[in-house]
Amino acid sequence: MVAPLLLWRGPRVWLISASGAVTEVPVPGGREALVRAAADGGPVPGSRTAAPRGPLAVVPGALRPNEGAGGTDLVRAATPTEGRVALERLPPLPLEEERSFAFDVARRALARALAQPDERVATLAREEERIERALVREGNAQRELAEGAEETVAEYLRGAARFLDEVERHHAEVEGRLARTVRAHAPNLSAVLGEKVAARLIALAGSLRALAQMPASRLQLLGARRRPSHGRGPRFGAIYRAARMDEVPLERQGAYARTVASLAVIAARLDLAGRPGESARELLARRDRRIRDLRAGGGRR
Amino acid sequence: MTPSVRHRGDREPRLWEERRGDRTVRWTRTPGRLPAVYGERWIERGGVLWRQWEPTRSKLAAAIEVGWAGDLPTPGDRWLYLGAASGTTASHVADLVGPAGRVYAVERSPRPFRRLLGWAERWPNVLPILADAREPSRFAMQVPMVDGLYVDIAQPDQVRLALENARARLRPGGALLLALKTASMGREAGPADHLAQASEYLARWIDLEESVRLSPFHRGHYFLGGRAREELGRLPDEALTWVPASLAPRPPSRRPRPAGRGPDRRSDRGTGRWRPRPGRPGTTGADRPGAGREDRPRSTRRAG
Numbered sequence: 024m025v026a027p028l029l030l031w032r033g034p035r036v037w038l039i040s041a042s043g044a045v046t047e048v049p050v051p052g053g054r055e056a057l058v059r060a061a062a063d064g065g066p067v068p069g070s071r072t073a074a075p076r077g078p079l080a081v082v083p084g085a086l087r088p089n090e091g092a093g094g095t096d097l098v099r100a101a102t103p104t105e106g107r108v109a110l111e112r113l114p115p116l117p118l119e120e121e122r123s124f125a126f127d128v129a130r131r132a133l134a135r136a137l138a139q140p141d142e143r144v145a146t147l148a149r150e151e152e153r154i155e156r157a158l159v160r161e162g163n164a165q166r167e168l169a170e171g172a173e174e175t176v177a178e179y180l181r182g183a184a185r186f187l188d189e190v191e192r193h194h195a196e197v198e199g200r201l202a203r204t205v206r207a208h209a210p211n212l213s214a215v216l217g218e219k220v221a222a223r224l225i226a227l228a229g230s231l232r233a234l235a236q237m238p239a240s241r242l243q244l245l246g247a248r249r250r251p252s253h254g255r256g257p258r259f260g261a262i263y264r265a266a267r268m269d270e271v272p273l274e275r276q277g278a279y280a281r282t283v284a285s286l287a288v289i290a291a292r293l294d295l296a297g298r299p300g301e302s303a304r305e306l307l308a309r310r311d312r313r314i315r316d317l318r319a320g321g322g323r324r
Numbered sequence: 325m326t327p328s329v330r331h332r333g334d335r336e337p338r339l340w341e342e343r344r345g346d347r348t349v350r351w352t353r354t355p356g357r358l359p360a361v362y363g364e365r366w367i368e369r370g371g372v373l374w375r376q377w378e379p380t381r382s383k384l385a386a387a388i389e390v391g392w393a394g395d396l397p398t399p400g401d402r403w404l405y406l407g408a409a410s411g412t413t414a415s416h417v418a419d420l421v422g423p424a425g426r427v428y429a430v431e432r433s434p435r436p437f438r439r440l441l442g443w444a445e446r447w448p449n450v451l452p453i454l455a456d457a458r459e460p461s462r463f464a465m466q467v468p469m470v471d472g473l474y475v476d477i478a479q480p481d482q483v484r485l486a487l488e489n490a491r492a493r494l495r496p497g498g499a500l501l502l503a504l505k506t507a508s509m510g511r512e513a514g515p516a517d518h519l520a521q522a523s524e525y526l527a528r529w530i531d532l533e534e535s536v537r538l539s540p541f542h543r544g545h546y547f548l549g550g551r552a553r554e555e556l557g558r559l560p561d562e563a564l565t566w567v568p569a570s571l572a573p574r575p576p577s578r579r580p581r582p583a584g585r586g587p588d589r590r591s592d593r594g595t596g597r598w599r600p601r602p603g604r605p606g607t608t609g610a611d612r613p614g615a616g617r618e619d620r621p622r623s624t625r626r627a628g
Contacts, residue, residue: 032465033465033466061463061465064462104558106492107469107495107557116468118448122448124466125451125453125466132455133441136437137438
């Protein structure tokens with residue numbers, strides 16, 4: 024090793040001088056600042072670079088080694104090969120120190136990742152779907168019990184009905200929250216499909232970007248239980264619950280699903296480009312014209 | 325009939341293999357706090373907890389089951405685990421390396437990572453890292469030199485990513501284990517071709533063991549790996565632009581496109597095949613033969 028190197032390892036930053044001496048370098052903001060930099064991929068405290076880059080990730084700049092070994096001008100981050108060699112020279116990092124640093128970074132990075140709009144929509148969409156399914160299941164079970172109920176069962180049913188009401192209220196609240204979130208994140212998509220379906224599609228695709236990069240035919244089948252096969256495959260996935268699907272005659276719903284899927288992909292691309300919700304006006308006009316045609320028995324090309 | 329019991333690992337046994345009729349049941353020794361990580365069975369023998377390790381759930385267990393003869397995590401090792409997901413296999417690797425070892429579990433996706441974080445708090449030797457294996461510099465500050473690298477990332481360029489991470493952190497003589505998902509490497513070539521390509525590429529820097537096929541436990545998967553040679557640390561950047569042949573751009577058509585025609589719609593739409601993401605060093609493949617010609621027509625038989 025010739026020139027001095029800076030190495031960042033867990034909660035500490037080290038300077039390896041040209042003579043091979045290893046000294047710890049104080050970092051402005053200390054451990055907290057390093058946790059932030061590691062979790063957010065943000066700038067290393069004291070450095071002028073934008074992001075921690077390079078194999079060992081600390082780049083010179085305003086970082087001042089406490090000893091003059093070579094001076095800041097000569098201090099630089101390591102190449103991969105140098106990094107391997109240099110890592111072996113550092114004093115061992117105690118497990119507890121390393122572990123607590125790793126967990127602090129992980130928790131911060133996780134909170135950050137889960138706060139992304141895509142993740143918020145997906146979380147709420149899955150929760151909403153789960154509650155909806157539970158409501159249907161519990162409702163069916165109660166109806167079955169209610170037939171020919173004698174007094175003890177009837178008393179139980181009254182309590183159960185109150186419980187179901189509570190869950191329904193909770194469900195409505197989650198639905199409202201979901202609608203607000205998805206309208207803010209994907210206004211065009213939710214205008215074309217309705218908020219709930221838009222949210223479910225984002226959750227199924229993983230992100231709005233993944234959805235926007237999809238062909239319409241794939242979007243149409245997202246959430247379908249069966250796979251497309253050589254015989255008659257499925258025509259719908261989550262899109263079956265799209266806005267205005269119920270206004271289309273039963274035998275033409277597949278045609279509507281095709282149309283609305285292709286419009287939805289365009290809407291998702293508008294959202295990804297950050298266009299405002301009014302951009303979907305033309306898509307909505309095409310959607311409604313298609314519904315008119317299908318209801319009139321036309322629309323066959 | 326008493327089961328025949330075999331222990332692996334040096335000072336204290338960490339993997340317990342038990343013959344039951346014609347099948348083997350495996351258990352790993354656990355730091356001792358329940359509940360189990362992913363709903364697996366567990367038993368207590370002599371005050372020690374053992375968790376069952378099933379080949380259908382874990383590719384490493386499947387590899388042992390089908391006769392993987394290469395290195396395994398041994399007590400005291402440090403392992404870098406790429407693609408930990410919610411930590412099914414990672415928890416068993418942590419069991420194998422024991423309290424003196426460490427497992428650096430890297431996972432990119434936040435949802436499974438939340439589950440990983442949940443149990444890792446109870447495992448004193450696991451360090452979870454939310455990061456993308458594609459960008460080793462993002463977690464370089466958290467990982468020291470390691471004795472082993474386990475790679476289970478279903479990506480088209482998983483072999484290249486394994487090598488890039490091995491260059492950064494695997495010590496000479498350290499073990500590289502790679503669970504190869506051939507279905508991720510493109511449909512143009514078959515599983516055996518993908519394995520052959522991957523082995524040929526890796527064999528330049530890794531002393532490979534004989535690979536095993538993970539069927540019937542994991543469809544289309546192979547397990548390969550070996551020991552890092554000294555020169556792996558000096559691997560040039562150019563060697564990291566490799567992509568499997570099935571994903572490399574086809575050579576341009578021999579017949580030049582007639583002049584004076586507009587852009588070809590069909591080929592402009594893209595081929596739908598995976599390409600390395602642009603913009604990062606080592607992934608652009610800008611110096612591959614044929615680079616920059618991707619949007620030429622692939623076939624001479626185009627609709628006129």
